[in-house]
Amino acid sequence: MMRRILGAAVLAAALLGGAARADDTLSPLHFQFQGVLGSYDKAALQRGFLVYETVCASCHSASALHYRDLEGLGLGPDQVAGIASSVKLADGTAATLDDTFKPAAMPAGAFGGALPPDLSNIVAQRPGGARYVDHLLTGYAPTPDGVTLLPGHYYNAAYPGNQIAMPPVLHDNAVTYADGTKATAAQEAADVAAFLAWASDPNLNERHEIGLRAVLFLVFLTVIAIATKRKIWRETV
Amino acid sequence: MAQTTLDAVAHGTGTRRDFLTILTVSGGLVGLAAVVWPLIDALGPDAQSDAAAHMIVDVAGIAENSAISVMWAGLPIYIRKLTAKQIADNQFVVPDSLADPADYTDRVKPGYENFVVVVGLNTATPCELEGNDPADPRGPFDGWLCPCDGSVYDPLGRVRGGPATKNLAIPRFTFLNNAQIQFG
Amino acid sequence: MSTDVKPSWTASRLPFLADWEARIAARTLPREGAYLSILPWVITAGLVLLAASGLVLAVYYSPAHAFDSIQFIDRDVNNGWLVHGFHETGATMVFGAVYLMLFRGLLARPYKAPAELVWLAQVAVFALLLLVGWLGYTLTGGAASYWALTEAANAASRLGGAPGAIGVWFFGGPNGDGTLGRMAVFHIALALVIFCVLWLHRAAKQAVTPPAVGRGAVGFHPYYTSQYFVALVVFALIFSVLVFFAPHFGQSRLNLLPADPTIVPGKLLFPWYLAPVSGLAALLPGTAGGIIAVVAGLGVLVALPWLDLSGPNGRAGFLYRFLVVVLALDVFGLGWAASSPASALSGILVVLFAVWYFLHFLVLTPLVTSMEAE
Numbered sequence: 001m002m003r004r005i006l007g008a009a010v011l012a013a014a015l016l017g018g019a020a021r022a023d024d025t026l027s028p029l030h031f032q033f034q035g036v037l038g039s040y041d042k043a044a045l046q047r048g049f050l051v052y053e054t055v056c057a058s059c060h061s062a063s064a065l066h067y068r069d070l071e072g073l074g075l076g077p078d079q080v081a082g083i084a085s086s087v088k089l090a091d092g093t094a095a096t097l098d099d100t101f102k103p104a105a106m107p108a109g110a111f112g113g114a115l116p117p118d119l120s121n122i123v124a125q126r127p128g129g130a131r132y133v134d135h136l137l138t139g140y141a142p143t144p145d146g147v148t149l150l151p152g153h154y155y156n157a158a159y160p161g162n163q164i165a166m167p168p169v170l171h172d173n174a175v176t177y178a179d180g181t182k183a184t185a186a187q188e189a190a191d192v193a194a195f196l197a198w199a200s201d202p203n204l205n206e207r208h209e210i211g212l213r214a215v216l217f218l219v220f221l222t223v224i225a226i227a228t229k230r231k232i233w234r235e236t237v
Numbered sequence: 238m239a240q241t242t243l244d245a246v247a248h249g250t251g252t253r254r255d256f257l258t259i260l261t262v263s264g265g266l267v268g269l270a271a272v273v274w275p276l277i278d279a280l281g282p283d284a285q286s287d288a289a290a291h292m293i294v295d296v297a298g299i300a301e302n303s304a305i306s307v308m309w310a311g312l313p314i315y316i317r318k319l320t321a322k323q324i325a326d327n328q329f330v331v332p333d334s335l336a337d338p339a340d341y342t343d344r345v346k347p348g349y350e351n352f353v354v355v356v357g358l359n360t361a362t363p364c365e366l367e368g369n370d371p372a373d374p375r376g377p378f379d380g381w382l383c384p385c386d387g388s389v390y391d392p393l394g395r396v397r398g399g400p401a402t403k404n405l406a407i408p409r410f411t412f413l414n415n416a417q418i419q420f421g
Numbered sequence: 422m423s424t425d426v427k428p429s430w431t432a433s434r435l436p437f438l439a440d441w442e443a444r445i446a447a448r449t450l451p452r453e454g455a456y457l458s459i460l461p462w463v464i465t466a467g468l469v470l471l472a473a474s475g476l477v478l479a480v481y482y483s484p485a486h487a488f489d490s491i492q493f494i495d496r497d498v499n500n501g502w503l504v505h506g507f508h509e510t511g512a513t514m515v516f517g518a519v520y521l522m523l524f525r526g527l528l529a530r531p532y533k534a535p536a537e538l539v540w541l542a543q544v545a546v547f548a549l550l551l552l553v554g555w556l557g558y559t560l561t562g563g564a565a566s567y568w569a570l571t572e573a574a575n576a577a578s579r580l581g582g583a584p585g586a587i588g589v590w591f592f593g594g595p596n597g598d599g600t601l602g603r604m605a606v607f608h609i610a611l612a613l614v615i616f617c618v619l620w621l622h623r624a625a626k627q628a629v630t631p632p633a634v635g636r637g638a639v640g641f642h643p644y645y646t647s648q649y650f651v652a653l654v655v656f657a658l659i660f661s662v663l664v665f666f667a668p669h670f671g672q673s674r675l676n677l678l679p680a681d682p683t684i685v686p687g688k689l690l691f692p693w694y695l696a697p698v699s700g701l702a703a704l705l706p707g708t709a710g711g712i713i714a715v716v717a718g719l720g721v722l723v724a725l726p727w728l729d730l731s732g733p734n735g736r737a738g739f740l741y742r743f744l745v746v747v748l749a750l751d752v753f754g755l756g757w758a759a760s761s762p763a764s765a766l767s768g769i770l771v772v773l774f775a776v777w778y779f780l781h782f783l784v785l786t787p788l789v790t791s792m793e794a795e
Contacts, residue, residue, distance in 0.1 A: 211665025
């Protein structure tokens with residue numbers, strides 16, 4: 001009976017693991033890290049980081065991320081050092097590995113009071129998570145009839161209230177991907193959403209890995225603990 | 238036979254129960270260790286402290302005959318680039334003639350003999366030394382001078398005069414390449 | 422005690438160990454102990470885990486930079502995310518066990534004289550845990566918990582008379598720079614007090630449990646140690662599923678934003694285990710009303726041994742057990758409505774569920790139990 005339970009558990013884990021190993025896809029929008037045993041697609045994370053650095057970092061900060069954390073994307077220490085030193089801080093010096101992601105200095109009135117939110121935890125903070133970020137970035141649409149936009153705002157189908165102060169920033173070929181993936185706006189949105197998901201939760205891979213092992217071990221331990229207890233209690237006085 | 242004590246339980250009848258009990262108890266101990274380990278590991282150096290403990294400093298930008306001062310491990314560290322004359326004057330000094338005998342090779346790393354890395358604190362009266370900038374007073378040996386008690390050091394950080402009797406301390410470091418030093 | 426057994430090396434040198442070894446092997450416990458009587462042990466084990474993970478968190482936590490220090494723990498400390506998870510999920514698990522223990526108490530009636538102190542200790546654990554949990558919630562420095570602390574501290578300072586004086590003493594005045602530091606110390610101190618109350622609970626339980634005699638009696642070790650081990654492993658299994666696959670179970674996303682004095686949530690939000698009590702607090706208007714409602718809510722639990730009019734040997738009849746199930750659903754609904762976005766419907770539901778809660782204890786319990794006592 002023990003073997004049957006263990007077998008069922010291993011089978012279930014394999015099925016779940018198998019389903020989660022699919023890469024990120026665009027339509028239907030699916031992230032590899034979704035699901036109970038999901039993990040990050042490192043290639044998508046690196047593409048997303050490129051989009052972030054090129055497009056988002058000019059206005060948004062990510063003050064909980066240090067440049068040295070980028071090794072979690074699968075980049076080597078030399079690449080990370082190179083990325084850090086290519087960033088120019090407000091005082092003109094290059095960034096070090098210990099620096100956090102800060103935007104270039106903008107004049108005080110540049111955002112009209114609507115400061116761009118910090119993106120370190122945005123995927124965890126917003127209902128809908130990475131999916132919401134993707135829909136927001138691809139949700140810009142022509143203003144429908146009957147809707148008057150506030151000054152300096154744009155119509156966005158995904159944003160609560162539909163009027164967002166951020167202009168549409170993603171367009172086809174805004175970046176050139178090193179791995180040759182076609183840089184459509186939808187691809188860029190999905191990749192940067194994956195990167196921001198990693199930024200919110202860099203430990204997801206480890207957590208799922210340890211979690212699977214822990215649960216399997218504990219199921220096994222439960223079974224033998226129950227068996228031990230029954231053996232002890234069956235002892236006749 | 239009534240079993241009323243722990244000893245009796247340990248020597249239970251039947252090998253099957255023993256194996257199962259041992260397996261269960263070991264499983265429990267493994268589980269307990271798995272819970273305790275992250276708690277202990279979390280108290281070790283975190284990423285930030287680790288990075289600070291193994292700080293990397295760029296030395297390519299140091300001009301000859303001048304030194305920079307960086308903070309590491311709570312201490313001011315002086316990194317100086319020596320001129321050819323300073324190397325020649327100090328390379329062949331007989332160690333036994335010094336108050337704290339030290340050979341040239343003890344003070345510099347092989348392959349990078351023109352760089353001197355020392356803790357910039359006087360070894361007698363604790364005081365930050367002067368001499369990093371070429372215009373600073375450096376004492377008769379063109380090294381460092383203590384403004385508090387007049388101790389004199391040569392460009393390799395060896396004590397040459399004054400109340401101090403020990404050479405300047407050398408921190409733990411390695412050259413990653415021509416341009417970078419890593420401490421720790 | 423058998424005389425043909427040699428005490429162990431340490432026991433012969435520390436007499437209290439010899440007594441302890443003999444006591445846990447002595448056959449004084451019944452064979453058919455109720456399974457759920459394990460719960461106080463499981464709660465103690467959970468609290469030990471919370472204390473250990475809490476101590477490690479305290480090394481890195483900074484009240485002056487609450488949110489940032491927790492980000493630091495999650496990102497930069499080795500396995501910091503896991504230690505944080507132990508603490509967060511441990512709180513959920515311990516509260517789950519306490520709610521289970523209380524509802525089991527409603528059905529099994531462990532408070533029949535002379536065992537009232539057993540029940541009172543359980544209610545005391547619950548009340549202290551609510552306070553410790555609320556304090557821990559404020560320590561996260563998130564957007565929602567910041568406002569929970571601000572409202573509580575400011576309102577407490579405005580109360581008159583003795584409650585106001587106590588409030589000002591507890592919070593140190595309106596929410597300011599030093600408030601979180603105090604909350605952290607109270608969080609730790611009250612958690613240690615809970616250990617004492619659990620010990621008191623155990624002492625009270627043992628005082629009213631006669632030793633079993635005869636052929637069926639078994640010793641604590643190895644009979645109940647093996648049974649409790651199974652309970653602990655099942656607890657660990659549920660804990661692992663939560664901590665690894667749903668680390669923010671029962672927490673609001675709003676609290677993952679840093680505290681911001683310029684962003685006020687439409688409604689105060691709490692973790693799932695504080696939600697029913699926050700629903701009770703909404704029953705009466707104003708700060709004073711909220712405090713009265715919560716105190717009254719705990720007070721009816723305290724008064725339960727005397728509200729229950731069944732006889733000394735009463736086993737809960739069908740109607741009473743049905744009412745307890747309804748109460749469980751009611752408490753669940755109260756928490757759910759209190760956590761829903763503010764609307765007319767949720768406001769009405771909260772009041773309805775809270776009223777039923779008091780109705781159950783103050784009116785239905787005496788009625789039904791005296792009815793079923795015949």
